[in-house]
Amino acid sequence: MMTEEIFMVEGRDLKMLIKQFVANRAKLAKTAAAKLATLSTETKNSALTAMARELENRQAEILAANDEDIKAATEKGIRSSMIDRLRLTPERIAGMAEGLRQTANLPDPIGTEDFHDTRPNGLKIRRIRVPFGLIGIIYESRPNVTVDAAALCLKTGNACILRGGSEAIRTNKKLVEVLTAATTAQGLPEHSIEFIEITDRDAVIALCRLRKSVDLIIPRGGAGLITRVVEHSTVPVIETGTGVCHIYVDKDADLEIALPVALTAKISRPSVCNAMETLLIHKDVAENFLPKITAQMIENGVELRGDEASRKICPEMKEATEEDWETEYNDLILSVKIVNDLDEAIDHINRYNTLHSDSIITRNEDAAKKFQALVDAAAVYVNTSTRFTDGFEFGFGAEIGISTQKLHARGPMGLDALTTTKYLIEGNGQTR
Amino acid sequence: MMTEEIFMVEGRDLKMLIKQFVANRAKLAKTAAAKLATLSTETKNSALTAMARELENRQAEILAANDEDIKAATEKGIRSSMIDRLRLTPERIAGMAEGLRQTANLPDPIGTEDFHDTRPNGLKIRRIRVPFGLIGIIYESRPNVTVDAAALCLKTGNACILRGGSEAIRTNKKLVEVLTAATTAQGLPEHSIEFIEITDRDAVIALCRLRKSVDLIIPRGGAGLITRVVEHSTVPVIETGTGVCHIYVDKDADLEIALPVALTAKISRPSVCNAMETLLIHKDVAENFLPKITAQMIENGVELRGDEASRKICPEMKEATEEDWETEYNDLILSVKIVNDLDEAIDHINRYNTLHSDSIITRNEDAAKKFQALVDAAAVYVNTSTRFTDGFEFGFGAEIGISTQKLHARGPMGLDALTTTKYLIEGNGQTR
Numbered sequence: 001m002m003t004e005e006i007f008m009v010e011g012r013d014l015k016m017l018i019k020q021f022v023a024n025r026a027k028l029a030k031t032a033a034a035k036l037a038t039l040s041t042e043t044k045n046s047a048l049t050a051m052a053r054e055l056e057n058r059q060a061e062i063l064a065a066n067d068e069d070i071k072a073a074t075e076k077g078i079r080s081s082m083i084d085r086l087r088l089t090p091e092r093i094a095g096m097a098e099g100l101r102q103t104a105n106l107p108d109p110i111g112t113e114d115f116h117d118t119r120p121n122g123l124k125i126r127r128i129r130v131p132f133g134l135i136g137i138i139y140e141s142r143p144n145v146t147v148d149a150a151a152l153c154l155k156t157g158n159a160c161i162l163r164g165g166s167e168a169i170r171t172n173k174k175l176v177e178v179l180t181a182a183t184t185a186q187g188l189p190e191h192s193i194e195f196i197e198i199t200d201r202d203a204v205i206a207l208c209r210l211r212k213s214v215d216l217i218i219p220r221g222g223a224g225l226i227t228r229v230v231e232h233s234t235v236p237v238i239e240t241g242t243g244v245c246h247i248y249v250d251k252d253a254d255l256e257i258a259l260p261v262a263l264t265a266k267i268s269r270p271s272v273c274n275a276m277e278t279l280l281i282h283k284d285v286a287e288n289f290l291p292k293i294t295a296q297m298i299e300n301g302v303e304l305r306g307d308e309a310s311r312k313i314c315p316e317m318k319e320a321t322e323e324d325w326e327t328e329y330n331d332l333i334l335s336v337k338i339v340n341d342l343d344e345a346i347d348h349i350n351r352y353n354t355l356h357s358d359s360i361i362t363r364n365e366d367a368a369k370k371f372q373a374l375v376d377a378a379a380v381y382v383n384t385s386t387r388f389t390d391g392f393e394f395g396f397g398a399e400i401g402i403s404t405q406k407l408h409a410r411g412p413m414g415l416d417a418l419t420t421t422k423y424l425i426e427g428n429g430q431t432r
Numbered sequence: 433m434m435t436e437e438i439f440m441v442e443g444r445d446l447k448m449l450i451k452q453f454v455a456n457r458a459k460l461a462k463t464a465a466a467k468l469a470t471l472s473t474e475t476k477n478s479a480l481t482a483m484a485r486e487l488e489n490r491q492a493e494i495l496a497a498n499d500e501d502i503k504a505a506t507e508k509g510i511r512s513s514m515i516d517r518l519r520l521t522p523e524r525i526a527g528m529a530e531g532l533r534q535t536a537n538l539p540d541p542i543g544t545e546d547f548h549d550t551r552p553n554g555l556k557i558r559r560i561r562v563p564f565g566l567i568g569i570i571y572e573s574r575p576n577v578t579v580d581a582a583a584l585c586l587k588t589g590n591a592c593i594l595r596g597g598s599e600a601i602r603t604n605k606k607l608v609e610v611l612t613a614a615t616t617a618q619g620l621p622e623h624s625i626e627f628i629e630i631t632d633r634d635a636v637i638a639l640c641r642l643r644k645s646v647d648l649i650i651p652r653g654g655a656g657l658i659t660r661v662v663e664h665s666t667v668p669v670i671e672t673g674t675g676v677c678h679i680y681v682d683k684d685a686d687l688e689i690a691l692p693v694a695l696t697a698k699i700s701r702p703s704v705c706n707a708m709e710t711l712l713i714h715k716d717v718a719e720n721f722l723p724k725i726t727a728q729m730i731e732n733g734v735e736l737r738g739d740e741a742s743r744k745i746c747p748e749m750k751e752a753t754e755e756d757w758e759t760e761y762n763d764l765i766l767s768v769k770i771v772n773d774l775d776e777a778i779d780h781i782n783r784y785n786t787l788h789s790d791s792i793i794t795r796n797e798d799a800a801k802k803f804q805a806l807v808d809a810a811a812v813y814v815n816t817s818t819r820f821t822d823g824f825e826f827g828f829g830a831e832i833g834i835s836t837q838k839l840h841a842r843g844p845m846g847l848d849a850l851t852t853t854k855y856l857i858e859g860n861g862q863t864r
Contacts (some may be wrong), residue, residue: 034782038805067488117827123816125826132838133808188863211662217840230643230666237668256863257861264863339538370855373470376565384555384859391862394557394855404854406564406647407668408840418836425841428484429689429814431696 015202022206025212025427026161027192032189033133033159035133037190041108044155047186051151052097054182055175059093059210065174068142073167082272086141086168096147100399103151106249106397107418110157124426129419131157135205137400138229139222141165143196152195152400154183157420159192161214162205165221166199173197177242191262201228208233222402223354225329238408238417240350243379244328245355245386248345248371250362251282255289257383262293265385267325267360271330272358273402274389278325278335280354286338290314294336302332309338325352342367353377357386357403376402378411446859447587447634454638457626458566458593458645464621465565465591471620473540476587479618480536482584484529486614491525497606498575506523514705518531518573518691527581530765531830535583538829542589542849556858558774561851564590565647569663569832572653573597578607584832588850591624593646595639596629605629633660640665652833655760656787662727668766670840670849672833675705676760676790677818680803682794687721689815690793694725697734697791697817703762706789706821710757710767712777715741724770734764737754741770757784760777772785774799778806785809787836789818810836810843 009329028374054064066088069427073083115127116318135158139145146164153160164172176195184190196203208217211234219229230237249258265276281289286309294304294314305324306317317336325348339345359381360371366381379389391399391412400418403409409417487494498520500572505515531667567590569581578596586591596604608627616622628635640649643666651661655674662669664779679697681690697708713721726736726746738749739755749768756767757780771777781790791813798813811821823831823844832850835841841849 034806044812051519086700104650119825119827123820123825128608133613146826215641234662239838251733254861260863268864366847368858373713374466377854379855379857382856382858384862387864388555388859389855393555395551405668407670408851411855421842422809423811423821423843424814425816425820426814427820429686431691431692432700432817432819 007140007187014200017204018198018200018202020156022196022197022203023197023210023213026136026207026210027117028191029159029161029194029258030134030213032191033131035160035189036154036192037110037131037133037157039157041110043186043188043347044108045104045158046156047183047188048100048151048176050182050186051179052100054178055093055097055100055147059090062093062171063090063175065089065170068170069168077412078167080225081279082167086143086171088143088171092144096144098137099144099148101152102153103398106415107153107379108155111413114421121430122428124408126424127421128424128432129416132420133416134159134161134213135418136163136210136217136235138163138204138207138219138221138225139165140225140281141167143168143171143175145220146172146195147179148398149337149400150176150179152398152415155194156415159194160339161196161207163195163196163204169197170200204228205232208235208237211235212355218401222330230261230314238401238403238413239405240326240403241273242354242404243275243402244277244326244352244354245274246280246349246353246358247276247290247386248339248360249282249285249351249360250342250364250367251284251343252364252367253282253285253289253361254363254383255285258289259293260295261359261361261383261385262294263300265387266297266302267332268387270332272387275330276334276386277327277329278337278352280348281310281336281338282345283338286310286313290336290338293370297334298331302334304334304336306336307338310336341401342370347372350374350376355406356402357381357389359384359386378402434443446632450452450630450634451633453630454628454635455622455642455645456517457628458568458639458642460623461591461593461626462645464623466622468586468624469542469563469565469589471589473542474587475618476540476589477536479586479615479620480532482614482618483611484532486610487525487529487532487579489608492521494525494603494606494610495520495537497523497705498603500602501600502520510599512752514573514599516675518575523758524576529630531580531638532583533854535587535830538587538847541847546853553862554860555681555862558856559853560856561848562854564850564852566591566593567850568593568595568642568649568667570595570636570639570649570651570653570657572657573599575600575603575607576731577652578604578627578709578828579611580849581832582608582611584830584847584850584855586624588847590850593626593628593639595628601631623756636660640667640669651831654762654816659684669834670845671833672838672845673705674760674786674836675707675818675834675853676758676784676786677706677788677794678712678781678790679708679719679818680712680771680781680790680792681714681717682774682777682792682796682799683716684796684799685721685794686794686815687717687719687724688696690721691725693791693793693815693817695728695732697819698729698734698766698820699764702764704819705760706819708818709759709761710769710784712780713742713768713770713779714774715770717773718742718745720831722770729766732764732767734766736766736768739770740769742768760786774802778803782806782808787817787838788815788823788834791816791818810834843864849856
């Protein structure tokens with residue numbers, strides 16, 4: 001166990017050892033990646049179903065490891081919503097196994113040709129879809145990410161190097177052990193799914209800087225994690241999942257639609273990234289709409305923070321600060337602002353959103369078009385909820401995350417987002 | 433002129449002022465971006481042809497500014513190949529104008545729909561192609577990049593913020609002044625093409641860290657520039673143009689093909705990124721092939737650096753060091769290595785290439801397939817030259833660079849690479 005050796009040293013030596021440890025793991029995984037890239041679809045699918053079976057067969061072991069994590073988290077006094085994310089049950093393990101079997105059933109994008117041409121000089125050019133190679137995934141406490149990420153990477157012929165949150169360390173190690181037992185029994189290379197069990201943050205930084213061996217880093221988690229990765233990474237990053245999502249109720253809104261859409265967008269699952277964090281209301285409908293929506297929000301346990309104009313109408317709201325507009329609460333808290341017109345709504349959104357999902361409620365087609373054209377986000381909605389930004393809701397199946405950047409993939413990322421392309425050119429002696 | 437004020441202060445204040453100056457320019461350009469995104473194809477094309485006319489009309493001014501740059505560079509003792517890159521002539525200005533007109537004639541990717549679906553719950557989902565917003569381009573001494581970059585960004589509805597090399601500062605400022613005169617006369621927003629005239633390297637770093645306002649950074653230049661940008665950037669980056677390209681002459685190679693392909697790949701234009709830097713030769717053909725190719729290389733002024741085995745056959749070569757294998761010479765220098773088999777060739781390439789372009793010369797189809805499957809590069813060739821990795825050679829037209837990373841775009845980047853997508857979703861009150 002190298003981890004133990006590492007924690008016998010201190011300071012600079014520790015950093016250096018962590019760096020070497022992570023680099024070594026990445027090197028092993030990169031070697032596996034070269035083999036994974038050439039596997040047939042059948043071999044990859046057999047491995048995925050074998051992984052599902054192994055999870056089911058070794059459920060007791062997995063639950064035992066998870067119990068230890070839960071116990072440690074409880075002793076540390078970690079809040080119950082976090083412990084709930086961490087907890088596995090037979091049902092959740094069955095869900096993971098089901099996810100693996102669904103991934104096996106998805107079409108394999110690898111090897112498909114998306115461009116070909118024969119040039120006047122006779123060169124035959126083809127562009128085909130290939131794996132990235134080695135993908136690093138950095139996430140927080142949900143252990144299901146370990147299984148989902150391993151499955152999506154394997155299906156697309158990528159090796160992965162995983163770094164989950166420290167609270168789930170025992171569960172994650174056990175899951176990777178179980179999955180690896182299944183894949184190696186199917187003849188896949190040993191280091192296809194690597195896991196970094198060092199909980200020190202320096203391990204994240206070391207991973208993000210392995211520019212030659214790691215081909216892509218995907219951080220999944222809160223704004224703090226994403227920013228840390230973006231700050232330090234020299235490997236290309238796909239930012240995911242931070243969602244400061246807005247719903248704007250226009251002066252021409254159908255308030256019968258606005259009310260249930262806004263209410264559910266906040267309360268149905270406040271901890272997810274596509275939940276609404278800020279409600280913008282046109283001044284002409286505020287007197288009518290605001291008291292109705294705030295009454296329902298309060299009834300459902302939502303804490304409200306309003307700007308000056310909205311607090312004049314609903315004085316029971318707390319005062320919203322500048323910080324509120326840029327905060328992803330992930331909780332039953334909502335910031336509220338009254339705007340003078342559509343332009344002000346768009347400006348507010350483009351200043352504070354995280355390029356994730358924003359919606360307008362309006363019967364006015366011109367307003368809807370303008371909003372969709374000018375709001376800068378992965379998904380821009382008319383007359384419905386931001387909560388639909390999701391791989392399954394879009395019909396894409398399992399997703400590795402919701403991209404909130406513009407490079408490579410935007411919105412829900414399915415299998416294609418884990419692939420890149422390569423030009424293959426054949427000639428017969430052409431020179432230039 | 434803010435530049436003058438800045439250079440009156442020192443140390444930390446200077447850094448801070450540079451940061452503010454760059455942030456301010458980016459803010460202005462970002463405001464222009466919102467307007468550019470909604471322009472019609474006709475308006476953009478009129479602006480591009482107006483830019484071409486203005487370049488031609490104000491040729492004398494541009495050449496005068498360029499003369500000053502050339503004079504300063506000559507006084508500084510900058511080497512003649514660099515001065516040649518810097519120099520404008522009436523022909524080169526005509527070439528820039530022609531490039532602008534060609535860009536006007538290319539199809540406009542903005543607004544095209546590449547996916548649509550109506551979900552069972554009635555949601556109508558469309559994915560359309562949109563501009564990135566504001567693109568930062570950091571480059572070295574060639575002034576034509578200023579015009580090409582401005583043209584490709586404008587065509588795709590993006591604003592750009594340009595930072596060219598200090599040697600070309602007067603030429604670039606004049607070019608941006610001329611282009612902006614043309615675009616504003618066509619009614620385009622004033623700050624569509626911004627230029628950072630601060631030559632201090634801190635300006636590059638400041639630009640790379642404007643995560644909220646700059647949407648994409650494209651560095652164009654040598655390995656040093658690219659690495660500096662990747663190290664410091666928090667904005668997503670597309671790495672371009674560093675090319676350590678290999679040609680591998682297999683044991684089953686047609687040597688009649690191998691000879692002209694390898695020779696021209698080195699000598700036809702050694703300064704470009706798709707030129708060959710390392711020649712790998714299978715040991716079974718080395719005794720026959722190596723003396724022939726080295727004789728021709730030497731005759732054409734190429735300096736040769738070989739490994740031990742190749743120097744036994746051709747002792748006139750210098751000794752290649754570890755550094756040679758990873759160096760992009762951009763010059764009449766070639767490193768040469770004899771390998772025992774195909775696997776050793778592939779391993780060498782995957783260790784030292786820059787994911788740009790590599791080629792195998794062979795009559796053996798299995799060897800060709802294996803090489804194309806396992807070599808990790810944007811373009812993998814069989815029986816022809818790496819020199820074909822180029823937007824025009826691939827039939828894509830003008831390119832903003834050759835991407836050597838796997839995220840978003842790989843190989844020659846045309847207009848599409850300067851766009852991203854956006855999901856537009858319409859509902860009628862659906863909640864979740």
